Amino acid sequence: MSDLKDNKLFKAIKEKGSNLEAEMSFFDHLDVLRKHLIRSxxxxxxxxxLAFYYFDFFYNTVIMGPSKTSFWTYRMLCELGAYLHRPGFCIDKINIHLINTEMAGQFTLQINSSFMIGLALGFPYLLYEVWLFIKPALHDKERKAASGFVFYASMLFLLGILFGYFVITAMSLSFLAGYNVSDSIQNLFSIDSYISSVATLTLATGAVFELPILIYILANLGILTAKFMRETRRYAIIIILIIAAVVTPTPDMLTMTVVSIPLFLLYEASIFVASAVDKRRKAKHDELMSS
Structure with a gap:
């Protein structure tokens, strides 16, 4: 009877020790994550x-760039129109008149805009800190397979930012600024509305361009396969066309096509990524079965 009690006591102490060790490990992980988040x-x-200090440059050159006819995109459209003998491509006027309706509006504008710029510029470092956090939990093969995570994710985000800024934002602003329901209505846009539109279209496109990275993660988890993506390609095309129509409110097919083509390419690239993951998983499974 005494031995039984001793065994129960020993098991209870052992289980308590295991639970305490697990709890300590969990809190240790939280502490490590906290350090990565603080550095980010x-x-x-x-x-x-830095964006706040150099705000004059960012505001006049970057933020207000799409509101000027000298913007790179509009100049390229004019050259394309001249080459195709389509003068309608040239945008020679953008009716954007900005106003501020709040006492502290311009100050909060500078703060919020600087934060969004800082977030966009610091995104690669944020990814680097995420990589440092998850790297110790990966095996050697997984570490090698995901070694380019920060580089590829940063490049995709940068490409998305550039495409969203120079294509989607420029085309959307030029269309919306000149759209009139009636001549009796004058377009006066608040500065908050303008910057919100520029930031949303640009950053959202940067996020959309991370699709191959998301597919890579889902494929590794076994949630998504290349076969499934190929079988649902027709539905994906419809969804992409809907996204292109929503993101670019311009009614012409040319603008919709320009926006949808990179999304199609992203989807095909995602299929390639998922296929590579499937092949690697199959090879790993065959190696395990043969051993």
Whole structure:
């Protein structure tokens, strides 16, 4: 009877020790994650401070760029129109008149805009900190397979930002600024509305361009396969066309096609990524079965 009690006591102590060890491990992981998040936040604060200090450049050149007829996209459209003998391509006037309706509006505008710029500039470093956090939990093969995570994710985000800024934002602003229901209605846009439109279209496109990275993660988890993506390609095409129609409110097919083509390419690239993951998983399974 005494031995039985001793065994129960020993098991209880052992289970308590295991639970305590697991809890300590969990809190240790939280502490490590906290350090990575703090470093990421510091980096974003630094970039935000730089954007705030050089705000004149960012505002006049970057933020207000699509509101000027000298913008790169409009100049390229004019050259394309001249080459195709389509003068309608040339945008020689953009009716954007901005107003501020709040006392502290311009100050909060500078703060919010600087933060968004700092977030965009600090995004690669944020990805780097995420990689440092998940890297110790990966096996050697998984580590090698995901070694380019930060580079590819950053490049895709940059491409998305550039495409969203120079194509989607420029075309959307030129169309919306000149759209009139009636001549009796004058378009006066608040500065908040303008910057919100530029930031949303640009950053959202950067996020959409991360699709291959998302597919890579889902394929590794076994949630998504290349076969499924090929079988549902027709539905994906419809969804992409709907997204292109929503993102670009211009009614012409040319603009919709220009926006949808990169999305089609992203989907095909995602199929290629999922196929590579499937092949690697199959090879790993065959190696395990043969051993």
């Amino acid at each position: 936040a510091i980096a974003i604060v630094i970039f935000t401070s």
